[in-house]
Amino acid sequence: MASSTTGPVVGENKVSGFIFGVIAWIVGLMFFFPIFWLVLNSFKTEEAANGDPVLFFTPTLEQYREVTASSTGLLSFGEAFFNSAWVVVVSTIIVMVLAIPAAYSLAIRPVEKWRDVLFFFISTKFLPIAAAILPLWILARDLGLLNTRLVLIILYTALNLPLAVWMLRSFFAEVPRELIEASQMDGASLMSQIRSVILPIVSPGIAATALLSFIFAWNEFFLAVQLNPVDGSTVPIWVTTAVTTRGLFLAKLSAASTLATLPVVLAGWAAQKRMIRGLALGAIK
Amino acid sequence: MKKSTESRSRQKMLVSLLALLALVAAACGSTADSVTDAASDVADEVTGGDEEEAMEDEEEAMEDEEEAMEDEEAMEDEGGDRPFDGETLVVALVGNPQIEDIATLTPEHFTAETGINVEFTFLDEGTLREVTTRDVNAGGEQFDIVQIGMFETPQFGAAGNLVGLNQFIENDPDYNVDDLLPAVRNGLSVDGELFSAPVYGESSFIMYRTDLIDNMPEAPTWEEVAAIAEEVNSDDVAGICLRTRPGWGDLGATFGTVLNTFGGTYWLANEDGSIGEAQVDQPEFREALQFYGDLYNNAGLQNLDASFNECRTAFDEGQVAIWYDATVAAGLLEEGNQAGNIGYALAPTNVTDTSGWLWAWTMAIPASSSNPDAAWEFISWATSEEYINLAGEEIGWASAPPGTRTSTYANPNYIEAAESFAQRTLDAMNAAPIDNPGTTPRPGLPGVQYVGVPEFQNVGTLCTEQFNAFFAGGSIDDALATCQEIAAAETVG
Known part of the structure; x- marks a missing residue:
């Protein structure tokens, strides 16, 4: 009886596993296809990119050459890349420096009313950014921060901090209490406790959080175009300004977009294993 | 097994780092000749070519400085001219x-x-x-x-x-x-x-296919244009392309000129020039909207999201016989498939003498x-x-x-390059009734296809959404009633 009931279940699992696998592949390919087509188009000539779709063609770096050629008075790829790197790296570092102690105080030694604190953090994300742009713009104007990188560093830090605190708190909550108590009994100070016991355990979570902050800040367009659209601006703004609208421009746009996404893809690829472990760590209680 | 995974992961990191370095190098190069050049720069650095390059860079920097100093001296000599x-x-x-x-x-x-x-x-x-x-x-x-x-x-x-x-x-x-x-x-x-000083300007006029239409007057009425459009309308070629996309600068612009020449308006003007009583519920407004909707449904290219670019493409590809839009389109059409087959006529009128817009x-x-x-x-x-x-x-x-x-x-030189449309554009711009666009005084500042008050942006966009719904088969009564309500909310006094 028992075997007769387990038999079909196993069979079902295999079949459903196969079906789910196929669906996952189809969905995955659907998501990946636009990226694939983007990269493919970036190596075509304008005529080929705008003509009938073909998979095989003679690749050219012409579009990359054109979009990265700098022109006086316009935001160049070099400037935009440097600005983005500066803004994103600095804001991500600040986010992590602030979020790690905050997460510690919420997860390991919960402060009074920590639930309210946590809710307050996430409540700052409730307001759509478009609704906050005017007050932000007025503040930036009065503080003389319009058209500066500093305003983006401050805002990207503020945007990513709540998310980072929430993510890190769940990672910190996973650290076994026994380990912390054992280190306390050994007489470890708070700093060495964090450094030697907690951080090694939550490092995948920290990597995942930092990477997400990095990605969100790197791709941010709205605040950049509203507060700093001139030559101190970032890569997403460069993509819109680097491509001329005269004549055909699909291949050039593809090349610019590929260059803009490359750093994030590379960072994600390099940290892939850590990130998946980190994301899974926070999910399982 | 674990070791090989780790070393693979390290390899991955190294490859990513190198690729990122290549990107940075490409970014930092002044003209960034190509990604491949940048990648070879990175390879040079790895193999020890960096010292030489650093020296070259220094030399270049010194040369640049000298040049800059020379430039400065030259500029000083010129004195007050700059x-x-x-x-x-x-x-x-x-x-x-x-x-x-x-x-x-x-x-x-x-x-x-x-x-x-x-x-x-x-x-x-x-x-x-x-x-x-x-x-x-x-x-x-x-x-x-x-x-x-x-x-x-x-x-x-x-x-x-x-x-x-x-x-x-x-x-x-x-x-x-x-x-x-x-x-x-x-x-x-x-x-x-x-x-402000103008960079380029435009009016609106009729563009039509001379191989399909030979009876278009130079200064047609809307009635004549509608008759011709219905006559040439077939399964292969639509009679006319009209903007239908909601937006004060899209459908609002073309419909605005039709409204003007039918004697309609969104508002009367108070004596002080402020926004007076809303006029959307008046018969002239209804007549203009009904005409536009009928023309779209009887002989128009069926696209409820059409604006300048959609109509331009349709005309270029031979899908429509007439297009009413900005004069600036002519220069683009004459470079396309219909070049040499295009005639131009002034913006159609009804009760006013002229009706083209001005922008x-x-x-x-x-x-x-x-x-x-x-x-x-x-x-x-x-x-x-x-x-x-x-x-x-x-x-x-x-x-x-x-x-x-x-x-x-x-x-x-310009006349030669723009022979077919230059004079028509000039005529259309000169004829644009900027000070007196319709039959009634307007509130605010001069404007043809828009009313020169800040409130118009919002009213124009919301009302054209209603008009679009009417073209799609909705009720004209509902569209007009809602638009009247929206416009009336802005009335002063």
Whole structure:
């Protein structure tokens, strides 16, 4: 009886596993296809990119050459890349420096009313950014921060901090209490406790959080175009300004977009294993 | 097993790092010849070529410094000719070909002459409006020069948010202000004070296929156009393409001219020029909307999201016989599939004598600009006759900015390149009824296809959404009632 009931279940699992696998592949390919087509188009000539779709063609770096050629008075790829790197790296570092102690105080030694604190953090994300742009713009104007990188560093830090605190708190909550108590009994100070016991355990979570902050800040367009659209601006703004609208421009746009996404893809690829472990760590209680 | 995974992961990190370095190198190269060059630079660095390169870089830097010093000396010698030497202007412009040409020509032809550096920001039309409107009206000092349209210029100017240009023009004998087309100059002025200088201008007219239509009058009525459109309308070719996309600058523009010439209006004007009683519930308004809707449904290209670009493509591909839209389309069509097969007629009328719209993209100086004198230097160059000639010679005569100066239409080079549409464009622009667009006085400032009050942006967009629903099969009564309610909410007094 028992075997007769387990038999079909196993069979079902295999079949459903196969079906789910196929669906996952189809969905995955659907998501990946636009990226694939983007990269493919970036190596075509304008005529080929705008003509009938073909998979095989003679690749050219012409579009990359054109979009990265700098022109006086316009935001160049070099400037935009440097600005983005500066803004994103600095804001991500600040986010992590602030979020790690905050997460510690919420997860390991919960402060009074920590639930309210946590809710307050996430409540700052409730307001759509478009609704906050005017007050932000007025503040930036009065503080003389319009058209500066500093305003983006401050805002990207503020945007990513709540998310980072929430993510890190769940990672910190996973650290076994026994380990912390054992280190306390050994007489470890708070700093060495964090450094030697907690951080090694939550490092995948920290990597995942930092990477997400990095990605969100790197791709941010709205605040950049509203507060700093001139030559101190970032890569997403460069993509819109680097491509001329005269004549055909699909291949050039593809090349610019590929260059803009490359750093994030590379960072994600390099940290892939850590990130998946980190994301899974926070999910399982 | 674990070891191999780890080493693979390390390899991955190394490859990513190298690729990232290549990208950084490409980014930092001044002209960034190509990604492959950058990658080989990285390879050089890895193999120890970095010291040599560093020395080369130093030498280059020293040479640059020497050059810069020589340049400075040369500039000092020139003395007073370059009063704004070394200053920098920040300019926000709309990203379209004729405007982008300005940025292309600036370093060699403006910066080299004046020593003024210009930093350009190109934005799409919607974002540009958001960014510039806020900057101009709230004194953000983000920009020294902003590109605005004929709708915004008189409003911002009258509110004191733009620097008046008359003072500069008086001191700049080279700037031929009398050469500006009178209708354009008028539309950009308040009480004789010019508040922005036009980059290019346009009116609206009828474009039609001469191989399909041979009975289009030079100055047709809407009735005649509708009859011809219905006559040529077939399964293969639609009679006419009309804008249908909601938006005060989309459907609002074409319908606005139809409304004017049918004697309708959104509002009456109070004695002080403020917004009076809403008129959407009047018979003229209904007649105009019914006519537009019938023409769309009986002989129009069936696309409820059509605007300039959709109609342009449809006309170019031979899907429509008539198109009513901006005169600036002519230059683009004459480069396409229908070149040589296109006729042009003035904007159709009904009860008024003329009905074409009037629009210009212009450059203005926000009152908050810290450097209005240098800003004028740039504007006077970029909107001059000299610039139009330069763009014609360097970029191509058909692409020279149209619709701003009388002299453009006397230039034999331009006339040759734009033979088929130049005169019609000029006629349409001169005929545009900027001061008296319909049969009743309008509130606010002059405007043809729009009402010159800030409230129109919102009302025009919300009402055209209702009109679009009517074209799609909805009730005209509902559309008019809702629009009347929206318009009436803005009535003053």
